[in-house]
Amino acid sequence: CGTNSENTAGEVNVDQATEAASQTAEGSINEGAAPAAETSKEPVKVVWWHSMGGELGKAATQLVTDFNASQQDIVVEEVYQGTYDESLNKMKASMDDKSGPSLIQVYEIGSRFMIDSGAVTPVQQFIDGEGYSLADLEPNIANYYTFDGKQYSMPFNTSNPILYYNKTLFKNAGLDPEKPPATFEEVAEAAKKLTKDGVTGGSFAIYGWFMEQLFANQGADYVDNGNGRTAAATASLVNTDAGVKTLEWWKSLIDNKTMLNLGRKTDDTKKAFIAGQVAMTLDSTASLRGIVDGVGDKFEVGTAFLPKPAASGDGGVVVGGASLWILNNKPEAEQQAAWTFMKYLAEPATQAKWHINTGYFPITTKAYDEQIVKDNLAKYPQFQTAIDQLHATKAMPATQGAVMGVFPEARQLVETAIEEAFSGQKTPKAALDDAAAAITEKIATYNKTVSK
């Protein structure tokens, strides 16, 4: 499999892929693994493909630099491969030869595809091989990344979406800045009051991830078969009540002009929020550091849990972000070195640093004992929201997160449905019915390929 992506070839940046391939320095690894290993002091090279750009990229580079300086046996070379989508597509294109990396960061929704690809060495092998303890892993994170009772990848950057709001604009609108809206209804009311003097109540990017999370927050599954956790999913549930309710609410805010439609990119909604053009936005906790720094002292940034309909049941958020995967077409010594680097990234001190410089919450509970985390939380209480939201989440299939091999494609189909509803081309229900049918068809094709 791995041929199910429609845009694989088109999005591959051949230069970067080739450059990355030349960086794998396979020759030197083979030499290192050969019997002459004792006489050769050549470090093992690990090529890491990631999708951390901008401020996140700088924070990732710092971790690599620190790791390389901490020992002499391994040299990690990081290659920024564009967005999660772009990087995964490049990896798919590299699967037939050895031009891919040793280690790749893949967003959470790519997990099932990675497992089914047969291209990875499950990290469970390394975990079992040396009795590595996962006892301190955040339970929700362990839950998300456990498939068929096994761990295939190592979580690295974990996030959830939160509501960002401008406390100053809340005050100006006569709203209590310490009482952010918690429900869809309250968001609508606040947006109405906030829309004045050139400011619009809010703007949420047309991002499938938000729809996925708004389902979980209502305790609703996104696909059948226990969200694809008890057996392979066979049908999309995006057109069920939770989806229709969400899209009707979102569209009503666009229609009454208390919410701006700025398209699919969170970069654009983030900019509008930082500029004070919109008073509320949804974004990943990974944007927290950038937003807080970008706003500076222009206004006070508030953060709150993701909203849900007043009448919905228990739920919570799904662990977002990405994990790290070891490719199995590289020499053993290189895979082992990749594992060593992964363990370094998972250490409490590394996760603490990563957390305060980004907003991703630590994968290990031990990181909260680090002084820099305590100091950061005292200085920027906003960092607490995502942590609280994670811990307030009820464990259930909806919040464990949906699983399907075609999730990246499904996400895009949902984004198209949202656009169709906003433009009035289709009603929210009709747009979601069509998306569900298209996703279900893709799932069927995928399942046939995988079971072959």
Ligand SMILES: O=P(O)(O)OC[C@H](O)CO
């Ligand atoms: O932007 P991130 O890294 O928080 O990831 C968000 C989503 O989980 C990606 O699928």
